[in-house]
Amino acid sequence: RRSQQDGLSRDEIQRYSRQLLLAEVGTGGQVRLRNSAVAVVGTGGLGSPCALYLAAMGVGTLGLVDHDTVDHSNLHRQIAHTTAACEGAARKVVSAHAALARLNPQCRVRTHDVLLESANALEILRGYDVVVDASDNAATRYLVNDACVMLGIPLVSGSAVRVDGQLTVYNYNGGPCYRCLFPAPPPAATVATCSETGVLGVVPGIIGCLQALEVVKVVTGRKEDEPPSMLLFSYKAHPHFRSIKLRGRVPTCAVCGDAPTVTGLVDYAAFCGAGPSDCPQTLDV
Amino acid sequence: RRSQQDGLSRDEIQRYSRQLLLAEVGTGGQVRLRNSAVAVVGTGGLGSPCALYLAAMGVGTLGLVDHDTVDHSNLHRQIAHTTAACEGAARKVVSAHAALARLNPQCRVRTHDVLLESANALEILRGYDVVVDASDNAATRYLVNDACVMLGIPLVSGSAVRVDGQLTVYNYNGGPCYRCLFPAPPPAATVATCSETGVLGVVPGIIGCLQALEVVKVVTGRKEDEPPSMLLFSYKAHPHFRSIKLRGRVPTCAVCGDAPTVTGLVDYAAFCGAGPSDCPQTLDV
Amino acid sequence: MADTGAGDEQLKVTVEFGGGLDMFVKKERLQMVDGAKKAIVRMARQTGGKGTTIRRLIEHIGEDYLKASTDLFCTGSTLRPGILVIINDADWEITDDGMDKYDYKLQDEDEIVFVSTLHGG
Amino acid sequence: MADTGAGDEQLKVTVEFGGGLDMFVKKERLQMVDGAKKAIVRMARQTGGKGTTIRRLIEHIGEDYLKASTDLFCTGSTLRPGILVIINDADWEITDDGMDKYDYKLQDEDEIVFVSTLHGG
Numbered sequence: 001r002r003s004q005q006d007g008l009s010r011d012e013i014q015r016y017s018r019q020l021l022l023a024e025v026g027t028g029g030q031v032r033l034r035n036s037a038v039a040v041v042g043t044g045g046l047g048s049p050c051a052l053y054l055a056a057m058g059v060g061t062l063g064l065v066d067h068d069t070v071d072h073s074n075l076h077r078q079i080a081h082t083t084a085a086c087e088g089a090a091r092k093v094v095s096a097h098a099a100l101a102r103l104n105p106q107c108r109v110r111t112h113d114v115l116l117e118s119a120n121a122l123e124i125l126r127g128y129d130v131v132v133d134a135s136d137n138a139a140t141r142y143l144v145n146d147a148c149v150m151l152g153i154p155l156v157s158g159s160a161v162r163v164d165g166q167l168t169v170y171n172y173n174g175g176p177c178y179r180c181l182f183p184a185p186p187p188a189a190t191v192a193t194c195s196e197t198g199v200l201g202v203v204p205g206i207i208g209c210l211q212a213l214e215v216v217k218v219v220t221g222r223k224e225d226e227p228p229s230m231l232l233f234s235y236k237a238h239p240h241f242r243s244i245k246l247r248g249r250v251p252t253c254a255v256c257g258d259a260p261t262v263t264g265l266v267d268y269a270a271f272c273g274a275g276p277s278d279c280p281q282t283l284d285v
Numbered sequence: 286r287r288s289q290q291d292g293l294s295r296d297e298i299q300r301y302s303r304q305l306l307l308a309e310v311g312t313g314g315q316v317r318l319r320n321s322a323v324a325v326v327g328t329g330g331l332g333s334p335c336a337l338y339l340a341a342m343g344v345g346t347l348g349l350v351d352h353d354t355v356d357h358s359n360l361h362r363q364i365a366h367t368t369a370a371c372e373g374a375a376r377k378v379v380s381a382h383a384a385l386a387r388l389n390p391q392c393r394v395r396t397h398d399v400l401l402e403s404a405n406a407l408e409i410l411r412g413y414d415v416v417v418d419a420s421d422n423a424a425t426r427y428l429v430n431d432a433c434v435m436l437g438i439p440l441v442s443g444s445a446v447r448v449d450g451q452l453t454v455y456n457y458n459g460g461p462c463y464r465c466l467f468p469a470p471p472p473a474a475t476v477a478t479c480s481e482t483g484v485l486g487v488v489p490g491i492i493g494c495l496q497a498l499e500v501v502k503v504v505t506g507r508k509e510d511e512p513p514s515m516l517l518f519s520y521k522a523h524p525h526f527r528s529i530k531l532r533g534r535v536p537t538c539a540v541c542g543d544a545p546t547v548t549g550l551v552d553y554a555a556f557c558g559a560g561p562s563d564c565p566q567t568l569d570v
Numbered sequence: 571m572a573d574t575g576a577g578d579e580q581l582k583v584t585v586e587f588g589g590g591l592d593m594f595v596k597k598e599r600l601q602m603v604d605g606a607k608k609a610i611v612r613m614a615r616q617t618g619g620k621g622t623t624i625r626r627l628i629e630h631i632g633e634d635y636l637k638a639s640t641d642l643f644c645t646g647s648t649l650r651p652g653i654l655v656i657i658n659d660a661d662w663e664i665t666d667d668g669m670d671k672y673d674y675k676l677q678d679e680d681e682i683v684f685v686s687t688l689h690g691g
Numbered sequence: 692m693a694d695t696g697a698g699d700e701q702l703k704v705t706v707e708f709g710g711g712l713d714m715f716v717k718k719e720r721l722q723m724v725d726g727a728k729k730a731i732v733r734m735a736r737q738t739g740g741k742g743t744t745i746r747r748l749i750e751h752i753g754e755d756y757l758k759a760s761t762d763l764f765c766t767g768s769t770l771r772p773g774i775l776v777i778i779n780d781a782d783w784e785i786t787d788d789g790m791d792k793y794d795y796k797l798q799d800e801d802e803i804v805f806v807s808t809l810h811g812g
């Protein structure tokens with residue numbers, strides 16, 4: 001369903017010339033990027049910069065998954081969207097697609113203007129080389145994780161709340177999946193409510209850029225040299241970044257373990273005590 | 286010349302609601318951002334994300350300084366620009382201004398479509414609360430540093446080449462200036478030539494976002510708690526980030542020291558052995 | 571600090587609370603160290619004749635460091651789901667050779683980070 | 692490594708080359724350690740009856756580690772302008788109490804980073 005050519009066109013050579021000069025990318029890496037398909041789940045604070053940089057750097061096919069519309073309170077961080085899109089209550093995937101097309105019309109964009117659910121996740125995510133979790137709630141994070149384990153796709157997971165951010169590549173090269181680290185969901189009472197939570201605009205910007213970097217590392221193969229790790233970011237910590245060595249895949253994990261008990265997608269709203277739609281404003285956080 | 290009101294408009298409250306919830310910003314911090322003026326020198330790989338996030342987060346006045354036009358080889362990293370701007374050979378400050386206006390028309394943008402030089406730098410940068418160095422050559426970096434020292438303006442300096450990036454706040458709170466760290470310019474032979482050098486698109490994205498964060502920290506006062514430091518980023522290092530404790534202001538520094546010998550802007554092309562225009566493609570790096 | 575005592579019989583660990591967990595900690599328990607808020611915790615080197623464990627540290631934090639509703643952090647010595655424990659920049663599961671991770675014996679100058687996983691974006 | 696010898700009389704430091712300086716270093720001198728390329732350098736603990744300094748380390752790198760044209764890195768023991776030296780995550784100027792920074796005495800397990808300043812954007 002997508003071109004798997006080996007060479008680069010004249011336009012591509014011109015556009016990506018500064019990356020072709022790099023030993024870390026070169027023609028081989030650029031072709032791999034062009035031949036890759038990456039799904040970005042969520043086109044908000046994380047998905048905006050991540051999708052923009054993936055398209056800019058030359059990922060050939062991007063899938064955008066979101067079911068929301070652009071709102072005024074999105075624009076302090078969701079830089080793929082515009083005030084005009086907000087005033088027209090545009091669908092986020094449509095608005096994000098327009099931004100990607102302005103920047104790089106060579107990037108093929110597939111929009112999935114739906115809520116990702118157990119009923120559609122495997123069908124939507126199947127065939128992508130990497131999935132980016134840029135979502136905003138626990139239920140979707142477990143859903144995306146389990147789908148990636150079942151489909152055998154590396155998952156580049158980022159999150160950002162208030163002034164903190166986190167970044168991990170799950171289900172990759174002997175490392176853990178999300179459930180290996182968090183077998184039980186947090187009690188609903190400990191998840192900050194929508195009205196209590198905010199986010200500093202550039203924090204998802206930083207994490208979203210770093211997600212794009214991790215995608216490049218997975219696609220070009222550089223990531224194989226790295227042991228499993230989680231990057232923690234906090235405006236309050238100094239230094240702001242801390243890299244943590246992570247456990248490997250956990251043999252007793254319910255989904256990626258040696259004898260999994262979760263072998264199909266389940267009801268994640270019930271599992272987490274709250275679904276993605278229980279609190280619409282969470283989508284803005 | 287700019288409004289210094291204390292309150293926020295209804296539009297501002299709506300747009301920045303997720304930041305008003307944060308203890309680290311709140312109404313006070315948001316008003317400080319709105320009343321601040323930040324100059325961004327360079328609207329390329331670093332300046333694109335930095336200016337976008339500064340406008341998104343609510344910095345009231347942004348000055349954009351660049352004398353270049355948009356080129357195809359810019360677009361793999363300079364996400365404020367568009368393929369259409371490139372095809373029309375648009376001025377970079379004009380193209381960047383359009384992107385900021387799409388995202389946040391409330392941000393007042395001043396464009397300086399000139400090469401920053403000794404003859405105009407003090408006039409252009411005077412009055413800004415923070416200067417962002419998002420430039421691309423040694424001569425401009427010394428020029429911007431010296432101008433900031435002479436004007437008493439904190440300098441948020443970022444750089445990105447190949448797969449590496451660096452970030453420091455100079456001339457702030459007892460910390461060093463650029464010349465304190467680098468009293469002598471590197472020999473011209475050690476500066477990679479244009480054709481040898483490239484850059485991975487998202488690396489200036491990461492550093493530019495972090496420059497926007499440092500601006501927020503300076504404007505809201507949080508930065509005062511931090512000792513001087515430099516953040517090093519490398520795709521090749523693991524972990525990618527390393528924070529270095531820096532020396533304080535150096536009493537013998539030629540420009541910010543106790544008995545400065547550089548008391549007016551000098552000829553930086555002669556000082557560095559190469560000016561910003563000696564090698565036009567450097568502007569793309 | 572509240573828990574001072576004979577230096578040699580005490581160990582000192584640094585504790586940070588990330589991912590928003592700092593909101594549950596009493597302000598006076600945190601101090602600015604090199605630009606970040608940390609708790610410097612001093613505890614007896616031995617508890618009941620054995621090395622003091624991270625289980626005891628969690629109990630101690632639950633008893634003395636939290637503002638209220640400690641179940642947002644722990645119940646007794648058991649952390650609530652969704653909190654990672656990082657000991658000297660490594661996930662505490664890595665130290666686990668079949669050992670209960672709560673039995674990890676604290677070492678002087680250990681840097682412990684409790685961090686809540688984040689779901690937003 | 693080329694410079695092995697009696698363990699006790701040697702010290703071991705880890706050296707990284709950042710900001711593009713790795714391009715000047717012989718490939719076989721760098722090894723992958725935890726996902727990053729580093730040089731593990733073993734040197735005599737004493738040089739001429741005194742502790743081995745970073746000056747000696749720079750000379751040693753200039754003699755044995757660089758591909759060619761060592762003046763892109765150093766001339767003798769003097770680094771070219773535009774290179775920062777980072778010792779255990781601190782700018783080496785911080786250790787300077789009026790002491791010549793080149794006289795810093797290496798300690799076993801020191802982590803040294805040489806990093807070239809970057810001008811691009």
Ligand SMILES: [Zn+2]
Pocket residue numbers: 176177178179180181249250253254255256257
């Ligand atoms: Zn698992």
Ligand SMILES: [Zn+2]
Pocket residue numbers: 461462463464465466534535538539540541542
């Ligand atoms: Zn100075």
